[in-house]
Amino acid sequence: MTASPTEFKALVITESTDKLTYSREITRRELDSLPEHDTLVRVSHSSLNYKDALSATGNKGVTRKFPHTPGIDAVGTIEECAGGGFALGDSVIVTSYDLGMNTSGGLAEYIRVPHEWVVHKPHMLTPLESMALGTAGFTAGLCLQKLIHNGVLADSGEVLVTGATGGVGCLAVALLAHLGFTVVAATGKLEHADWLKQIGAATVVQRDTLSDNSKPMYPARWAGVIDSVGGTLLSHAIKSTRPGGCVAACGLVQGSELNTTVFPFILRGVSLCGVDSSSTNMPARRALWEMLAASWKPACLADVTKVIKLEQVSAQLDHFLNGSVRGRIVVDLT
Numbered sequence: 001m002t003a004s005p006t007e008f009k010a011l012v013i014t015e016s017t018d019k020l021t022y023s024r025e026i027t028r029r030e031l032d033s034l035p036e037h038d039t040l041v042r043v044s045h046s047s048l049n050y051k052d053a054l055s056a057t058g059n060k061g062v063t064r065k066f067p068h069t070p071g072i073d074a075v076g077t078i079e080e081c082a083g084g085g086f087a088l089g090d091s092v093i094v095t096s097y098d099l100g101m102n103t104s105g106g107l108a109e110y111i112r113v114p115h116e117w118v119v120h121k122p123h124m125l126t127p128l129e130s131m132a133l134g135t136a137g138f139t140a141g142l143c144l145q146k147l148i149h150n151g152v153l154a155d156s157g158e159v160l161v162t163g164a165t166g167g168v169g170c171l172a173v174a175l176l177a178h179l180g181f182t183v184v185a186a187t188g189k190l191e192h193a194d195w196l197k198q199i200g201a202a203t204v205v206q207r208d209t210l211s212d213n214s215k216p217m218y219p220a221r222w223a224g225v226i227d228s229v230g231g232t233l234l235s236h237a238i239k240s241t242r243p244g245g246c247v248a249a250c251g252l253v254q255g256s257e258l259n260t261t262v263f264p265f266i267l268r269g270v271s272l273c274g275v276d277s278s279s280t281n282m283p284a285r286r287a288l289w290e291m292l293a294a295s296w297k298p299a300c301l302a303d304v305t306k307v308i309k310l311e312q313v314s315a316q317l318d319h320f321l322n323g324s325v326r327g328r329i330v331v332d333l334t
Ligand SMILES: NC(=O)c1ccc[n+]([C@@H]2O[C@H](COP(=O)([O-])OP(=O)(O)OC[C@H]3O[C@@H](n4cnc5c(N)ncnc54)[C@H](OP(=O)(O)O)[C@@H]3O)[C@@H](O)[C@H]2O)c1
Pocket: 048, 049, 050, 051, 135, 136, 139, 162, 163, 164, 165, 166, 167, 168, 169, 186, 187, 188, 189, 207, 228, 229, 233, 249, 250, 251, 252, 253, 254, 275, 276, 277, 278, 320, 322, 323, 324, 325, 326
């Protein structure tokens, strides 16, 4: 293996002196500027997620200090490692923990992270496929695990997916359909209804039809819900879930408030499960990646994925903040 270079290409976000604006630049960084962790990974691919757009626009809940390189997902090969049983050249995935938040992230040719954050890439996933899944697919998988653990199975009835054209949403649709569930996809972009049906939705609904929150409960329809949106859609979904059903909540693009009475919980026995990909322990993390690489791998992964270069990232990030993203965006750093 050749020695690591002293510099690498990265997207860097810089804060203005008045801390009001954030500029984006592809530039060369010193390898020594990476944090002092024990594992150096040469990144081959990253992916874009909603959180990267928040980081790139100065959201202090995501990233406190600038200049900063975002990117919560990375796959690549080990170039230095002092622990964890990894060998030089091993193909590895790094997602979650603090990557791309306050630790220099995957939108760069190199990351340096603690070995405790690293998983071996399953052999049955290519690097590109692993990032087509990325945090979004991993989170959709965690949501599905919550439904299954709460007794929602393929023959239980309709499962609602909100934010269906987004990263988590489209992979939830694809994953559920792949495993035989009947999926209802809620979207603000009905022009993508045919695409949602191609990736597995049985029915596509305009999300506004599921946004009324004025009543304590609505007719019971959903056996399960995977929600990446929050706000009134989540409230309505909880109030429309069938007795014994389960709602997995992982996102807040519509809002962080949750307005509901306890009636769905005490009159219908509905379960509301929170999903936090970053706190998933390592054995569970490895096991889910292996499932996503094998029996849970959606056949349509390539159809939901667009591949771009680092130079195209800036333009794509803006689409996350106005809700216009469709599918997954993988960044090729080779
Ligand atoms: N808890 C976790 O571990 C975890 C992990 C990953 C992501 N997340 C969260 O999950 C959410 C989605 O992430 P993502 O990367 O999938 O984002 P994304 O690709 O931008 O998808 C979000 C989708 O939500 C819908 N949407 C956007 N604005 C909306 C609004 N105002 N009201 C209702 N729906 C709206 C849109 O889909 P439609 O047009 O089809 O409705 C959009 O494509 C984010 O809040 C993210 O932070 C959480």
